[in-house]
Amino acid sequence: MSLNYKADIVFRNVSFIHSGRANSIAVKDSKIYLVGTDAQTRDVTGSDTKTVDCQDMVMIPGFHDAHLHILRLSANLTKLYCGPERACTITRIKELLELEARKIPQGGWVKAWGYDHELLLEKRHPNRGDLDRAVPNHPVRLDHVSGHATVMNTMAMRKLGFSEYSVDPPKGVIDREEESGFPSGLFLDMGEYIGKSMIPYRDQSELQEGIILANQLLISRGITAVQDAGIGNDLERWNLFKRLKTLGLLDPQVTMMVGYDYCEEFRHTPIATNPLRTGLYVGPAKIMLSLTTGSLVPGQKSLTDAIVSLQSNGWQVAIHAVEQEAIECAAKAICSASKIKSGARHRIEHCSEGDPTVISLVDKSGAIVVTNPGFVWHFGDKYRKTLGSNIVSNIYPTGSLENRGIPWAIGSDSPMIMPDPILDIYTCVTRFSKSGNPVGKEQTISGSQGLKAYTYGAAYSCFQERELGSLERGKFADLVLLSRDPTGLGYYLPADINVKMTVIRGKVVYEN
Numbered sequence: 001m002s003l004n005y006k007a008d009i010v011f012r013n014v015s016f017i018h019s020g021r022a023n024s025i026a027v028k029d030s031k032i033y034l035v036g037t038d039a040q041t042r043d044v045t046g047s048d049t050k051t052v053d054c055q056d057m058v059m060i061p062g063f064h065d066a067h068l069h070i071l072r073l074s075a076n077l078t079k080l081y082c083g084p085e086r087a088c089t090i091t092r093i094k095e096l097l098e099l100e101a102r103k104i105p106q107g108g109w110v111k112a113w114g115y116d117h118e119l120l121l122e123k124r125h126p127n128r129g130d131l132d133r134a135v136p137n138h139p140v141r142l143d144h145v146s147g148h149a150t151v152m153n154t155m156a157m158r159k160l161g162f163s164e165y166s167v168d169p170p171k172g173v174i175d176r177e178e179e180s181g182f183p184s185g186l187f188l189d190m191g192e193y194i195g196k197s198m199i200p201y202r203d204q205s206e207l208q209e210g211i212i213l214a215n216q217l218l219i220s221r222g223i224t225a226v227q228d229a230g231i232g233n234d235l236e237r238w239n240l241f242k243r244l245k246t247l248g249l250l251d252p253q254v255t256m257m258v259g260y261d262y263c264e265e266f267r268h269t270p271i272a273t274n275p276l277r278t279g280l281y282v283g284p285a286k287i288m289l290s291l292t293t294g295s296l297v298p299g300q301k302s303l304t305d306a307i308v309s310l311q312s313n314g315w316q317v318a319i320h321a322v323e324q325e326a327i328e329c330a331a332k333a334i335c336s337a338s339k340i341k342s343g344a345r346h347r348i349e350h351c352s353e354g355d356p357t358v359i360s361l362v363d364k365s366g367a368i369v370v371t372n373p374g375f376v377w378h379f380g381d382k383y384r385k386t387l388g389s390n391i392v393s394n395i396y397p398t399g400s401l402e403n404r405g406i407p408w409a410i411g412s413d414s415p416m417i418m419p420d421p422i423l424d425i426y427t428c429v430t431r432f433s434k435s436g437n438p439v440g441k442e443q444t445i446s447g448s449q450g451l452k453a454y455t456y457g458a459a460y461s462c463f464q465e466r467e468l469g470s471l472e473r474g475k476f477a478d479l480v481l482l483s484r485d486p487t488g489l490g491y492y493l494p495a496d497i498n499v500k501m502t503v504i505r506g507k508v509v510y511e512n
Helices: 038-042 070-076 090-101 128-134 154-159 191-197 204-220 235-246 260-267 300-312 324-340 356-365 374-386 389-393 398-404 421-430 447-453 456-460
Strands: 009-012 024-028 031-036 050-053 058-061 063-068 110-115 140-144 149-152 173-176 183-188 223-228 253-259 280-288 317-321 347-350 368-371 408-410 479-482 499-504 507-511
Touching (some): 009 038, 024 038, 031 038, 063 456, 128 140, 149 191, 204 499, 235 253, 235 280, 253 260, 300 324, 324 356, 421 447
Antiparallel strands (some): 024 031, 058 479
């Protein structure tokens, strides 16, 4: 790239991490044009060049959330929140639902989320009877904080066609009342199925409102790229993302994983979009490896066969694997598939229970791990109470991944938790829960390692390291200006660092 024309925007008086003398960055045509000294960038500064004085604050590559659920996040931002901060009993949840129903015309949907049955006084999920008594004249949908459980009242179930004759799907469970056999209102791992059934009731203005809120949240946290991990991502979802990008409602680059059941339709349908121009990419094929039914679905052979088939058609594969048994199964399947084709960069998503034996298998497989250390902060106290000490020592095993040299990245899994890279990196460094208790101190890493996982590591996880993840000439100008150096987290608190500016492809999309 010849430096024979002028930059669109120049950021001066910048503090870079480990940058030597460089203190300025120039951007041209959405990409980084020059990283150098103020004197060097003056040579590419013209009369039309915008200049920004960064006042010696720290500039880093944009944060890249490698695993979240944008549409669920956007939906939840418009729903009633029933998390433990607001409701620690089913009685209180019912009160909140009743109050919410008063604002909605009779027959309209009451939508809520965020409850955690393990943190409720009753130590159980609500059921349709609870919801019927609170809200008899509206359909009610209440989602668990994890996204893996949904509770509905009788009216909602009838609207969506659930009855005593409904059959459990292969990877989900319809909980049933013991005497009648009628659905109790609790549905496990059926969120995508229920969401698609609710499409006729989807309010487009509500969807757009939620996307605007989600977009603002992401860019205010310095997130410039995301990977959507919805197992229900199909061509319809792809077209929705394309429309949202075209309308300018989603600033961050979006890489959409494709649900395993929909890979064939993508293979046979031309995708008319230029990702380098639109910022919308097709990502890995997503497979759910679940223990919800009591046994692994799919089984070992079926999973291996699926990966081999997908990779023969050019797919990278991302496998949802939380428990130790699931991670072992995923690692063995990837290992077998990798003997046929190397360099596919297949992924294990979450890898929550990573004891040394499991991590050794993951290392042997050559898989990339996308894990969620932010859960340690949010749910660490629950882990300490409910899980064995060996599991807690190896929960979200960032230290083990680093020590083994396994490529890895960080995802928030939002809306399980809200996306917050600075808090996540702090948790990697300290391994503190939000009450200050240590959770798996053996897994601590440095702030530099956490930052790399949230930038370059995430880009590498989806073959985008040539375009994103570091401040290098020719890469997209996805930048974040911070009030302090994030690699010092642990010496100071997340609240001590502010996102001052977010830049996506050379455009300032957020300023504080």
